[in-house]
Amino acid sequence: MRKLRKPNAKERILETAGELFFQRGYSGVGINEIIEKAGTAKASFYQHYPSKESLCEAWLRAIHERSEEERSLLLAASEAPAAKLAAWFDRLEEFLVSSGFRGCPYSNTGAVSDESCPGIVAEIRRHKESTRVFLRRLAAQAIPDSQRADEIGDRLFVLYSGATSEAQNLKEIWPVQVARAAAAEWLEP
Numbered sequence: 001m002r003k004l005r006k007p008n009a010k011e012r013i014l015e016t017a018g019e020l021f022f023q024r025g026y027s028g029v030g031i032n033e034i035i036e037k038a039g040t041a042k043a044s045f046y047q048h049y050p051s052k053e054s055l056c057e058a059w060l061r062a063i064h065e066r067s068e069e070e071r072s073l074l075l076a077a078s079e080a081p082a083a084k085l086a087a088w089f090d091r092l093e094e095f096l097v098s099s100g101f102r103g104c105p106y107s108n109t110g111a112v113s114d115e116s117c118p119g120i121v122a123e124i125r126r127h128k129e130s131t132r133v134f135l136r137r138l139a140a141q142a143i144p145d146s147q148r149a150d151e152i153g154d155r156l157f158v159l160y161s162g163a164t165s166e167a168q169n170l171k172e173i174w175p176v177q178v179a180r181a182a183a184a185e186w187l188e189p
Helices: 009-024 031-038 042-048 052-076 081-098 105-110 118-142 146-170 174-187
Strands: none
Touching (some): 031 042, 052 105, 081 118, 081 174, 105 146, 118 174, 146 174
16 A cells, blocks of 8 residues: 655645635735745745745646646547537536636736736736637637637637636626537537
């Protein structure tokens, strides 16, 4: 029987910060609270993360990497593009409900970040553009004209983003369900 490995200080800090950033937002969390809740020393924090901003960047990168993996698997799946898109919206619905409609970590962080946090802004832009590219690639699986596929992919991106925001604002899932139905019409054969 294998013993479960105990997270090291760096992992504890990142996990704790991620939970706090997600629950209360980047600006609502201080370094001292992260250090205390992670059960680590201040020196250990600064050994791994020179600033709260660098910690937030690491958190956003970790989420992005998991998202990229999910998107790659979905693109490679054998289902029809419309079924893949429905699955993508289903995941969004599950995420929103399970998180209490907390919304997109990137949008939430972006709302309290500006150009004074260039690393955070860069991570947000990278993730959002990656999501846009994913939806363009998904559209291209259904639409042979590349220009049209890009147009539809961009529409899907805005629809997906809007559904996420409105579900968060209203604390209701119907915006995602409406967006899923509208999106499916663009990819139906």
